[in-house]
Amino acid sequence: MSNPTYRPFDPWRPSPVKEGSRTQIVQSHYFNVDQVSFDSNVFGSFERYILHENNGDTVAVLAVTSDGRMPLIEQYRIPTHRWTLEIPAGHANSPNEKSLDVAKRKLHEEAGFEAASFTQFGRFINTPSFSNQHTSMYYASGLTPIDRGVIGPESPRSNVRLYTPEEAYEMVLNGTIVDAKTVIAVLRAHCGLGETLQ
Incomplete structure (x- = not known):
């Protein structure tokens, strides 16, 4: 079975969305949580909650x-x-x-x-x-x-x-x-x- 690859995988290619705003809603010792709004050419505006780890890996x-x-x-x-x-x-x-x-x-x-x-x-x-x-x-x-x-x-x-x-x-x-x-x-x-x- 063939599995053609049309281009090499590039994890750092440009993002398909643009960040609009960001608000921190939770702060703790190990992590913080941000509420982030994004804009997409295809889907319009949407929001996500993103957890950020503190103090490294x-x-x-x-x-x-x-x-x-x-x-x-x-x-x-x-x-x-x-x-x-x-x-x-x-x-x-x-x-x-x-x-x-x-x-x-x-x-x-x-x-x-x-x-x-x-x-x-x-x-x-x-x-x-x-x-x-x-x-x-x-x-x-x-x-x-x-x-x-x-x-x-x-x-x-x-x-x-x-x-x-x-x-x-x-x-x-x-x-x-x-x-x-x-x-x-x-x-x-x-x-x-x-x-x-x-």
């Missing part, structure tokens, strides 16, 4: 122990009213906290490990339809167990579960793991991420 950590297992965190997520299995992840506490420092802190606080090595291996847009939120992903190796902290009121003392990449991959396939950043990390691990970064 969200950071996620795919960590692997010396015996080849990945720590996944049990967390209760209020918006979806369910428990999830997730790789350690979170936000900067201030504009001065760098992504790598966030990765180290979240691996410590959520999974209870320090790592000898961190390598950034990916970055993705979480919800491009209404947010500018990006997640930077790090691979952590050379792990040493340490005491961890308290995550928050939703999961005040979450459980850390250790799985091989194959076990985690099976949980992605059967729908046990549904968190997007964790799905991406597990699929990358299944494709041999650790070997390519060594």
Whole structure:
């Protein structure tokens, strides 16, 4: 089956809409929400709500122990009213906290490990339809167990579960793991991420 391409994909070509006005309607520690009006030659005027992440990217950590297992965190997520299995992840506490420092802190606080090595291996847009939120992903190796902290009121003392990449991959396939950043990390691990970064 042929799939002709008429031009290379250009993500930075001119916008089909023009921004008219912007008003901030929500401000919080992690994000702000703007109400934005746009003009389109085809559809006329319309409005959208856009979420802007504060303090840089969200950071996620795919960590692997010396015996080849990945720590996944049990967390209760209020918006979806369910428990999830997730790789350690979170936000900067201030504009001065760098992504790598966030990765180290979240691996410590959520999974209870320090790592000898961190390598950034990916970055993705979480919800491009209404947010500018990006997640930077790090691979952590050379792990040493340490005491961890308290995550928050939703999961005040979450459980850390250790799985091989194959076990985690099976949980992605059967729908046990549904968190997007964790799905991406597990699929990358299944494709041999650790070997390519060594």
